[in-house]
């Protein structure tokens with residue numbers, strides 16, 4: 425299995441992966457819109473014997489601390505036939521490593537705590553933020569000391585507001 429930064433040739437496969445995993449087009453369209461808007465920070469694809477998984481990280485603005493570099497992890501998907509084999513975890517770990525190297529301070533995700541806690545995400549850190557997704561499924565991970573101080577209102581990429 426190979427994980428690499430998506431290029432234009434991967435766009436149709438990324439769309440198909442999200443559509444297959446979520447059994448609807450909303451998440452695939454979210455990726456497309458964020459790409460069109462220039463809001464994607466990092467987008468990774470996993471290739472096994474075929475395109476197998478995709479994850480997107482998009483810009484997140486912490487309005488009370490504009491020097492804090494934040495991003496949102498969403499969406500993450502692995503094709504149904506290859507789920508449960510570590511591909512989703514490998515995508516998240518690779519993404520977090522790259523973001524830390526690039527100087528990002530904070531990653532926020534909305535998802536199952538049972539899944540995301542293995543990467544270090546916690547609802548406690550996220551509870552200090554004010555987002556449209558506040559609640560037990562919102563989790564955050566600090567990638568730096570600065571990230572641990574994150575608080576206050578955040579703005580997601582505008583495509584999230586159009587998510588159906």
Ligand SMILES: CC(C)(COP(=O)(O)OP(=O)(O)OC[C@H]1O[C@@H](n2cnc3c(N)ncnc32)[C@H](O)[C@@H]1OP(=O)(O)O)[C@@H](O)C(=O)NCCC(=O)NCCS
Nearest residue numbers: 445500501502507508509510511512513534535536538539
């Ligand atoms: C969620 C998803 C990306 C995980 O990818 P994956 O390659 O199947 O996951 P991994 O093989 O890395 O990890 C498997 C582990 O995740 C757990 N897991 C998978 N989906 C889960 C979920 N929705 N909630 C909680 N745990 C979950 C499995 O039980 C397994 O746990 P274990 O390691 O303790 O046995 C994938 O199942 C998927 O695409 N699901 C449909 C789309 C989706 O719900 N995306 C998540 C958006 S937040």
